[in-house]
Amino acid sequence: MKNSLKIVAIASGIFFFTYLIVNATGIFQLYKSPTVANEPNLELNKAFYASNLKSPKVGDFVCYERNRELYS
Secondary structure (H helix, E strand, O other), X not given: OHHHHHHHHHHHHHXXXXXXXXXXXXXXXXXXXXXXXXXXXXXXXXXXXXXXXXXXXXOOOOOOOOXXXXXX
């Protein structure tokens, strides 16, 4: 019983640390398509992941978030 609890604690710690690193660096980010402007490639209100590991090339889909402080 103690071994399984220790394994679960270590695994959840590794998962949490990995989540913090990925979230802080922005390696993978979750976006949502709020409009139909990207159809038929991205449907309305569909979630998708994007990565910043590669530089965009001509024809690539680029994701960005609007700075809400400027529009408030």
